[in-house]
Amino acid sequence: MVIVDQLTKNYGDFHLDVSFEIPDGTVSGIVGKNGAGKSTTIKAVLGLIRPDSGHVAINGKDVSKLTGAEKESIGVALSDSGFSGYLNIEDVICILKNMYSSFDEPYFRKCCASQKLPLKKQIKEFSTGMKAKLRVLVAISHKAELLVMDEPTAGLDIEARNEILDLLRQYLTENEHCSIIITSHISSDLEGLCDDIYLIHDGKILIHEDTDSILGKYAVLKMDAPTFESLDKTYILRAKKELFGYACFTNERQFYAENYPNIVIESGSIDDLILMMTGGK
Amino acid sequence: MRGLITKDFLLIFKRKQTLIIFAVLALVMGFAMDGTFIIGYLTMLTAIVSISTISYDEFENGFSFLMTLPVSRKTYVIEKYLFCSFMGFAGWCVSVVIYMIGKLIKQIPVGLIDELPMLFAILPVMLVFTSAIIPLQLKFGVEKSRIAIFAIYGGMALVVFLASKLLSKSSIDVSELVTGLNALSPALVLMLFLILWLAVTAVSYLISVKIMEKKEF
Numbered sequence: 067m068v069i070v071d072q073l074t075k076n077y078g079d080f081h082l083d084v085s086f087e088i089p090d091g092t093v094s095g096i097v098g099k100n101g102a103g104k105s106t107t108i109k110a111v112l113g114l115i116r117p118d119s120g121h122v123a124i125n126g127k128d129v130s131k132l133t134g135a136e137k138e139s140i141g142v143a144l145s146d147s148g149f150s151g152y153l154n155i156e157d158v159i160c161i162l163k164n165m166y167s168s169f170d171e172p173y174f175r176k177c178c179a180s181q182k183l184p185l186k187k188q189i190k191e192f193s194t195g196m197k198a199k200l201r202v203l204v205a206i207s208h209k210a211e212l213l214v215m216d217e218p219t220a221g222l223d224i225e226a227r228n229e230i231l232d233l234l235r236q237y238l239t240e241n242e243h244c245s246i247i248i249t250s251h252i253s254s255d256l257e258g259l260c261d262d263i264y265l266i267h268d269g270k271i272l273i274h275e276d277t278d279s280i281l282g283k284y285a286v287l288k289m290d291a292p293t294f295e296s297l298d299k300t301y302i303l304r305a306k307k308e309l310f311g312y313a314c315f316t317n318e319r320q321f322y323a324e325n326y327p328n329i330v331i332e333s334g335s336i337d338d339l340i341l342m343m344t345g346g347k
Numbered sequence: 348m349r350g351l352i353t354k355d356f357l358l359i360f361k362r363k364q365t366l367i368i369f370a371v372l373a374l375v376m377g378f379a380m381d382g383t384f385i386i387g388y389l390t391m392l393t394a395i396v397s398i399s400t401i402s403y404d405e406f407e408n409g410f411s412f413l414m415t416l417p418v419s420r421k422t423y424v425i426e427k428y429l430f431c432s433f434m435g436f437a438g439w440c441v442s443v444v445i446y447m448i449g450k451l452i453k454q455i456p457v458g459l460i461d462e463l464p465m466l467f468a469i470l471p472v473m474l475v476f477t478s479a480i481i482p483l484q485l486k487f488g489v490e491k492s493r494i495a496i497f498a499i500y501g502g503m504a505l506v507v508f509l510a511s512k513l514l515s516k517s518s519i520d521v522s523e524l525v526t527g528l529n530a531l532s533p534a535l536v537l538m539l540f541l542i543l544w545l546a547v548t549a550v551s552y553l554i555s556v557k558i559m560e561k562k563e564f
Contacts, residue, residue: 112415114564134417142415147408150358157357165350165416214415 067092067212067245072120073110082106082269085120090211093238093246095260095277097253097336099344103269104249105145108216111247112142124212138166141210143201145217151190155183158204166208174207181229195226202230206237213237215248219255227255234259253336257281263336267344275317277336284334285319286342288312293329304342315342351418351426355400359434362396369396377445378452383462385449386442387469393438394473397431398480402489411564420559427481428552435473464536471540478544478551485558 068088075082082103088094096104109115111122113129122129127136149158155178162169178185181199189197202218213234219227235258238244250256256263256277263280265273275284289297290311299305301318315338316322323331332338360366369392377385404413414420443466450456479499483492531539 109411109564114411114414116563132419134419134422137415137417140415142412144412144415147411149412150354150403150409151407152361152403153354153357160357161350161354164353165418 067125068111068247069123070107070111070120071123073107073117073122074119075106075110075115075117077106080106080269082110084266084269084271086264086271086274088245088247090245091243092262093248093260095253095256095263095336096247096249096266097251097256097263097340098249098266099340100251102266102344104251104266105216106269107266108144108214108247108249112140112214138168138208139211141205141208141213143198143205143213143215143218145220148197148201149189149204152188154188155185155200158189158200159185162204162207169208174203177203177207177233181233195222198222198226199230199233202233206233209241211241211244213244213246213248215246217249217251219250219252227252231255231259251340253340257336263339265339265343272343273339279317280334280336280339283319284315284317284339285322286332286334286338287314287316287322287326288330288332289314289326289328293326297326297329306342306345313342315339348418348422348426350416351423352430355397355426355430358400358403359396366396373442373445377442378449383446383465385446386439386466387472389442389445390435390439390469390473391476394431394435394477397434398427398477398484400430401427401481401484405488408564410562414564420562421556424481424485424552424555424559427555428477428548431477431481432474435477436470439470439473467537471544474544475547478547482551482555482558485555485562 067090070084070086072085073082080101080103084103084107086094096107098104106115110117111124111129113122113132116130124132124140125136149161153161159171159174162174163171175185178200181196181203183192183196183200183203189200192200198218198221202215205213205215215234218234219230222230234246234248238246246259248256248260253263260277262274262276264271287297287302288308288310294305294312294314297314299314301316301321302314303317304315306313306315315334319331319334322329369389373385373389373392376388404410413423418426446466480492480496483495483499486492487495
């Protein structure tokens with residue numbers, strides 16, 4: 067569905083250089099710190115910026131050459147951009163009806179009602195959470211086969227975040243072949259949603275792994291300095307000096323659980339992945 | 348395209364209060380003044396209001412989302428030209444109707460044939476103005492395009508000033524030139540305007556497409 071091939075983009079000191087592939091029916095999460103290159107990657111996937119080299123293809127066609135009709139199969143929610151704040155949801159419905167041949171008005175209205183979004187209030191008067199929900203609802207309102215979501219949960223409280231993630235989960239249940247690319251720096255949001263995770267740091271993909279593997283095989287090991295000195299570091303990806311001794315990040319949790327019964331092993335999470343892989347030494 | 352046009356109409360009608368003030372002003376001027384000022388005023392005003400939809404699109408980074416909708420960048424440009432020209436033309440039609448009603452109420456005889464060239468004259472001006480402003484708005488955005496517009500006006504004034512200086516120094520008789528232009532048949536003048544408008548619009552459109560295709564969001 068989406069192929070990003072040796073995509074590079076330079077902004078002053080920042081250099082993005084990524085390659086990845088999102089097959090049909092896959093939910094892929096892109097995580098990383100602020101400024102790691104997540105949004106730049108998303109913008110390149112959507113053809114909003116021109117790559118310096120490499121190319122991006124959606125359904126086998128270069129993204130810059132997609133026609134209006136071909137773009138109908140893509141649903142997009144950007145973190146910092148949406149319909150004009152002067153419009154209200156009734157206006158948005160009117161626009162979407164004329165914009166997408168497969169716009170599902172009853173479904174969109176039903177979702178707006180269940181999310182308690184007022185139809186006649188100007189969008190600029192919406193709360194941050196309401197705006198975010200509307201952006202996601204617009205993206206899933208026209209039976210898109212590919213959803214591209216840039217930080218859909220940024221700046222929201224836990225309840226609003228869960229509601230947005232539930233909307234996406236429900237959409238996935240109803241549209242099995244749909245693929246999603248979603249970025250977030252609140253990576254715990256992605257654990258229950260994504261099939262695989264890309265960790266981007268300084269414009270490069272550091273890790274690409276199945277979510278289940280990250281949660282099952284990856285772990286944070288905590289130990290004192292002498293234990294760390296004697297530790298077999300073959301499967302240690304990163305080690306970080308802490309107050310108590312050392313925290314190490316491994317992708318072979320089982321190996322250390324069996325051979326070092328005395329060290330503390332904490333299950334890996336995507337947050338650990340980011341913290342350890344982008345901050346450790 | 349239909350979606351974009353719907354969006355622009357909705358955005359324009361969001362400014363109901365401003366539009367009502369403009370309409371009242373137009374009516375007052377239409378009935379109070381005898382001249383054709385109303386025609387130029389309303390036609391140019393509707394064109395300017397329509398062009399301002401570009402600034403609405405640009406507001407709060409809206410272009411990024413707009414370009415992810417199922418429209419190409421070229422379609423966006425075409426829609427803007429069609430929408431602004433249509434709105435300017437609609438404004439012109441309304442202004443002509445107000446002008447005529449004003450004349451009828453005051454029982455001034457309407458010499459349609461005599462007045463037609465005067466009534467039509469504003470149309471190419473509006474269309475050329477639209478063609479000049481759209482690429483500037485797309486290239487520089489709302490804030491910077493204002494400076495660009497001033498610079499262009501300044502440049503035009505300078506060109507006219509220099510041309511008049513040159514003409515007065517040269518042996519060309521300006522009054523003869525004006526008389527010659529006046530002698531042209533209205534049909535020929537209309538044809539010249541049409542050719543000028545088509546040429547300016549074509550060049551402006553190509554520039555706008557290039558600007559949009561180069562733009563990063």
